[in-house]
Structure formats: structure tokens, C-alpha cells
Amino acid sequence: MHFPRIDATMATCKAHLDATGAHNTEIETYLVGYALTVVCAEYEQHIEALLCKRAERSGDGDVPLFVKNTVDKIVRSPNIGAIAGALGHFGDQCKADFQALITNTPAHGAYDGIVNNRQLLAHMTGHQMTFPNLEKSLQDSNDVFEAICIALNLTAAELASL
Numbered sequence: 001m002h003f004p005r006i007d008a009t010m011a012t013c014k015a016h017l018d019a020t021g022a023h024n025t026e027i028e029t030y031l032v033g034y035a036l037t038v039v040c041a042e043y044e045q046h047i048e049a050l051l052c053k054r055a056e057r058s059g060d061g062d063v064p065l066f067v068k069n070t071v072d073k074i075v076r077s078p079n080i081g082a083i084a085g086a087l088g089h090f091g092d093q094c095k096a097d098f099q100a101l102i103t104n105t106p107a108h109g110a111y112d113g114i115v116n117n118r119q120l121l122a123h124m125t126g127h128q129m130t131f132p133n134l135e136k137s138l139q140d141s142n143d144v145f146e147a148i149c150i151a152l153n154l155t156a157a158e159l160a161s162l
Helices: 004-020 026-058 062-074 080-088 092-102 106-122 131-151 156-160
Strands: none
Touching (some): 026 106, 026 131, 062 080, 080 092, 080 131, 092 106, 092 131, 106 131
């Protein structure tokens, strides 16, 4: 999956860290905190969009609206368990397919690490992630979105319209 806003945020943070030599400083901590917030917001929106895209198949215009309104309330800082739970509303097989692809993989750890660190930041205890850790976690977590698409059986045409 491609996330232009995340890419732009990471590029800006990296350029600042490199230009100022602020790696391993409090400035890096603040920039990573900001980036975590952007990443999680983008991830939440993308998960919502994927779930709504799947609901559009119903052919009933009210179903996608219902899913959008419902998903907006249940997909907040969704860790892997919460994503599996949301997918379970599309059927047990959908949830099982996702779990088979992601549970206990590097993507699982990377994705939950991002979400958990953003939650630590939000609850005033501070995050534990460095900029290089975040860069690696972003790469590794992409498999989560591929697994969601596979579990929902989304087609290339459906994904292209997002």
C-alpha cells in the first residue's frame, strides 16, 4: 500500500534530522511522536476505506453508509486484534484468513508497535520508538494491509478506486 501523507511526513522529518544532526535527541523524540500520530491517522482511514469498499458489494446503498458510520466508531487505534475483530463482522472465514496471514509475523509486531507507541504518546507516558525503528516498522507493517485486502477478497479494480 502507498501512503503519500506518511511518505511526505517521514521525508520531512528525516531531512530535518539529517540537516540538524538531531538524531538521538529530544527533537527526534518529538518528530517521531508527530510521525506516529500521522501514521496512525492514515492507517485508521485506510482500514475504514477498505472495510467500506467491501460493503459496497452489497448493492444496497444504505449498507456502505451503515458500515462507514459503524467502522468510524470501532476502528480507533486498531491493533491487530481489533482489525481481526472488525473483519470478523464480514464472517468467521474473513477473520481466520487475516489471522492466518498476520498473527505472529514481523508485520504483526511492527504494526502493533506503531499503534502501541502512538497510544503511549497519547496517554502521556511517552513513546519508545526512534526514527530508524519507525522507518523499519513502516516497511514491515505493509503486509498488514495486504492481508486485509486478501481477507476481504478485494479486487484490483476495487483497490484502484480508493
